[in-house]
Amino acid sequence: MSQVRVRFAPSPTGFLHIGGVRTALFNWLFARQQQGVFILRIEDTDQSRSTDESIQAILQGMKWVGLDWDEGPFRQTERMDLYRSHAMKLFETGHAYWCVCKAEELEARRKEAEAKGLSPRYDGRCRNLRITNPPGDAALRFKAPQEGQTVIDDLIKGKVVFDNTVVDDLIILRSNGYPTYNFSVVVDDALMGITHVVRGDDHLTNTPRQIPIFEALGFAVPRFGHLPMILGADKTRLSKRHGATSIMAYRDMGYLPEAMVNYLVRLGWSHGDQELFTRQELIDKFSWGHVQKSAAVFNPDKLLWMNAEYIKTSPPAQVAQALVPLLEQDGLKQEVEAVSGKWLAQLVVLVKERAKTLVEMVDWVRPYFGQGATFEVEAAKKFLTPTTAPLLQKLLTRFEVLPSFSKQVWEDSFKKLVEEEGIKMGALAQPVRVALTGRTASPGLFEVMEVLGRDRTLFRLRKGVERASLQ
RNA sequence: GUCCCCAUCGUCUAGCCUGGCCUAGGACAUUGCCCUUUCAAGGCAGUAACACGGGUUCAAAUCCCGUUGGGGACACCA
DSSP states (O other), rough: OOOOEEEOOOOOOSSOOOHHHHHHHHHHHHHHTTEEEEEEEEEEOOTTTHHHHHHHHHHHHHHOOOOOOOOEEEGGGGGGHHHHHHHHHHHHHTTTTEEEOOOOHHHHHHHHHHTTOOOOHHHHHHHHOOOSSSTTOOOOEOOOOOOSSSEEEEETEEEEEEEEGGGGOOOOEEESOBBBBHHHHHHHHHHHTOOOEEGGGGGGHHHHHHHHHHHHHHHHOOOEEEEOOOOOOOSOOOOOSOOOOOOHHHHHHTTOHHHHHHHHHHBBBBOOOOOOOHHHHHHHOGGGGGGGSEEEEOOHHHHHHHHHHHHHHHHHHHHHHHHHHIIIIIIIIHHHHOOHHHHHHHHHHHHHHTTTHHHHHHHHHGGGGGSSSOOOHHHHHHHHTTTTHHHHHHHHHHHHHHHSOOHHHHHHHHHHHHHHTTOOOHHHHHHHHHHSSSSSOOHHHHHHHHHHHHHHHHHHHHHHHHHHOOO
């Protein structure tokens, strides 16, 4: 069997959509598993909607989720000669003809047909005109077979049969000389040696239009696979009104690329009961047979859970690295530069169990930068009171005589004081928590002290006593 | 309207191809309990589904037909 060659072929008309990422992912996974080739092709033949910014967004998105391509990115606008020469070849072999119908006329006829309840197909009126010297604004149409059936043995849907009577003669070269999608795709897929065309199932009905073109051109027909769509909570096609759909928006919301990949693959594919997969496991275990045939509803809750799992289990240094840009955006650039990567990783370990996103993590981590704590007003009011001041002072006095920080020793010392005072843990823990972090919620106190270090712990305790004495 | 695809808990899904082991499993969400210095995390338990109707069969979530419902496509967009 020859080498697998697959492609991802987005059109650059906006940001990279998460549905697009999933399509790319399935192709990429299959290529990596089969030691095949993954090609990136930009379908920009619609010059009015394509933009360079979109191309950049696509490349950026692909890189962020770690989908590397082996060939490309190719741009269709750089391959115009290929489409034109193959179109002329079809004309010369009698598989295509010039059509002089005006776009407005076609539109009007389509509307008329629809109004009568007929299917809005091209009526084929130029088919037998045998125009050989077309006017400059003529379009070239493919002469589609009108009898028989086109059968697709789909990788995902299985056998799908279309009557050829339902496909009309589609335009392959517009009057401006640009190829249309259904034609340029065929030429590229054939010329690039694509063995498996895997795309969204919104393309399923395009397939019986494309197969006859492969055949007319004398090319081998690739295998096809049509992935089910991603839906919003209301079961309609996922769009902006369901929330963020741009892959980069998820980076900005604090999602880890590994979590996005895992979630997106699991949306429509499964391997028994397993939910979490490493990239390598995905490559090893992927199979078309377990790709779901039906559309799937995008569930932000499950994605959030999965992101939390990745935050908890990924190497802390890696999470810290992803966190840094968000920290800097949040105005902590100087503070971040002042600390070591090792300490940052330690910080991640401190809070990773409570942050479901990196954005949440920024908030959890903020109290540990800088010398002093910033007290939340309500927290200070409740716990740093004149009654707690002497208690805090006693703890401070005991800690001050300890030469260096030791979790065990400091915790013992703390508990001993609680015992001697005959108070509950919380009665001392909460004021200390507020003194150290400025907040009423934080990780375990002694883990906090460890991250803060002896000096800052004592400093903040002192400030806490001061604040408590004030009220 | 025509054509195509699809149908298991609220959601993602296992099971379906190769009927019986399904009293339908897992995960997210949700509810309760436990743990606990706070907030989380974690542990345990609970609620919750084979769309409907006909067949075939000793036996159907699984095979067949129909109905209903959902989605997609019908451009000189991709």
